Amino acid sequence: MRGTYFQGRFPASVNLHFRRFAISSIPLDDEKEFADWLLARWREKDELLQYFVENNRFPADDGVSKTEDGKEIKGAGHIETGVRPVHALEWFQILVPGAALLLVVNVLIKMFGIVVRTMGMR
Numbered sequence: 001m002r003g004t005y006f007q008g009r010f011p012a013s014v015n016l017h018f019r020r021f022a023i024s025s026i027p028l029d030d031e032k033e034f035a036d037w038l039l040a041r042w043r044e045k046d047e048l049l050q051y052f053v054e055n056n057r058f059p060a061d062d063g064v065s066k067t068e069d070g071k072e073i074k075g076a077g078h079i080e081t082g083v084r085p086v087h088a089l090e091w092f093q094i095l096v097p098g099a100a101l102l103l104v105v106n107v108l109i110k111m112f113g114i115v116v117r118t119m120g121m122r
Contacts, residue, residue, distance in 0.1 A: 010084070010085075015052065015057065015058060017048055017052075017058040022068055057078065060078050062074075
């Protein structure tokens with residue numbers, strides 16, 4: 001992260017693996033079933049990471065899944081795209097929300113200090 005944001009060394013590639021689950025397929029009512037379901041997802045994650053280490057990519061999504069209305073969606077396989085900023089200042093946009101939050105917190109702390117000092121003087 002430091003190399004990306006502060007030294008301008010951008011990664012050659014970023015690898016992501018997404019999977020969605022219909023809420024109706026998650027056993028939320030039974031704690032034991034949910035724990036088993038969650039453990040199975042963790043094991044799948046470990047298998048995916050092992051595959052990635054061995055093949056330098058995640059497996060292609062060639063499966064077929066069903067939407068809630070019963071339509072079938074075929075997997076996308078591999079999708080590869082470049083990750084490049086449009087302009088150098090684009091990377092600073094990532095930092096702006098955190099910096100704004102810190103400024104607001106700073107102002108609130110100072111206002112609280114003023115109120116406490118004012119109340120203490122009376």
